Amino acid sequence: MKIIGITGGVGAGKSRVLYLLEKEFNAYIVEADLLAKNLMKPGKRVYNKIAENFPEVIPSEGAEIDRMSLASLVYADKSKLKLLNSLVHPAVKEWIREDIEKHRQDKKCKLYIIEAALLIQDGYKEICDEIWYVRAETETRVKRLMESRNYSREKAYSIITNQPSDDYFVKNSDRVIDNSGDFIQTNEQITNIISLLE
Numbered sequence: 001m002k003i004i005g006i007t008g009g010v011g012a013g014k015s016r017v018l019y020l021l022e023k024e025f026n027a028y029i030v031e032a033d034l035l036a037k038n039l040m041k042p043g044k045r046v047y048n049k050i051a052e053n054f055p056e057v058i059p060s061e062g063a064e065i066d067r068m069s070l071a072s073l074v075y076a077d078k079s080k081l082k083l084l085n086s087l088v089h090p091a092v093k094e095w096i097r098e099d100i101e102k103h104r105q106d107k108k109c110k111l112y113i114i115e116a117a118l119l120i121q122d123g124y125k126e127i128c129d130e131i132w133y134v135r136a137e138t139e140t141r142v143k144r145l146m147e148s149r150n151y152s153r154e155k156a157y158s159i160i161t162n163q164p165s166d167d168y169f170v171k172n173s174d175r176v177i178d179n180s181g182d183f184i185q186t187n188e189q190i191t192n193i194i195s196l197l198e
Contacts (some may be wrong), residue, residue, distance in 0.1 A: 001104055002197055003112045003127060007119035008134035009163045011141030012155070013179040013186070017134050021113055022186060025194055028109045029101065034118035036092050040065055041104045045095070052082075062180055089114075089122055097127065111194075120172045121164075133173035133194070135166060136180040 004027075008014050021027040039046040042062055050060050050065060057070040074081040094116060103109040114124060125131060136144075138160060145156035170176055175193055179186045 001100075001107075001109050001112055003100060003114065003129050005119045005124045005128035005131045006113055006115045006129065007117060007136060007173070008136075008169065008179075009141065010117070010159055011144040012134045012136045013144070016115065017177060017179065017186065017190065020183075020190055021111065022192075024127060025092055027111040027113045028103065029113045030096060032092055032114065032119070036088050039091055039095060042087070046088055046091045047090075050084070050193055053083060053087065059078075089118075093122065093127070095123070100127070102159045105110060111197075114157065117163075120169070125172075130174040131172065131194075132175045132177055133169040134177045134179050135169065136178070140180050 006014060006017060009119070018029050018031070019026075022029050022185060038044065041047060041109045042064060050070070053072060057179045058075060059066060060063075071081070090099065100112060105113055114128065116122065116124065119128075119131065124138070138157075141160055142153060142156045145159070146153060149156075151159075177186060177190050178187050178192070
């Protein structure tokens with residue numbers, strides 16, 4: 001079983017790459033952001049930690065976390081954001097490690113994909129066999145964000161420029177998938193990479 005980490009900036013088209021890997025190559029996909037949200041639900045492993053440290057974001061005992069309140073709270077205070085990340089990120093990584101072990105034991109999965117924006121920063125290189133960086137030209141990313149999220153050009157550009165540089169991702173990745181053009185070209189790149197893994 002190959003464990004591949006996929007990362008890239010906002011608007012680079014990681015979701016399309018994940019879709020292709022799942023549909024064409026039968027890959028098992030774990031999206032770290034979605035997993036984090038799931039682990040924050042009542043009864044899950046992160047919920048109680050958030051209840052202890054941020055009781056004001058839970059309207060009543062056992063209720064769902066008020067995500068809007070939590071976001072407002074942590075983005076207004078960097079120390080609280082750091083605390084939240086220290087509660088969530090290790091739990092996500094722990095869950096993924098356990099899940100990888102389960103898939104290794106059942107021997108049915110050949111391609112295990114972990115997608116996360118902070119894959120490199122959060123130290124997933126120690127878990128993954130390879131890190132793939134999905135990149136796209138800045139202008140392409142801006143247009144995608146304007147179309148898919150209805151962002152203004154200024155907002156899209158501001159978000160992109162506040163993320164790590166292209167050079168940073170390239171330096172810390174094993175392979176680069178250029179998703180600037182049409183998806184046929186992206187498909188060809190991925191097909192070629194997969195053939196090299198086998």
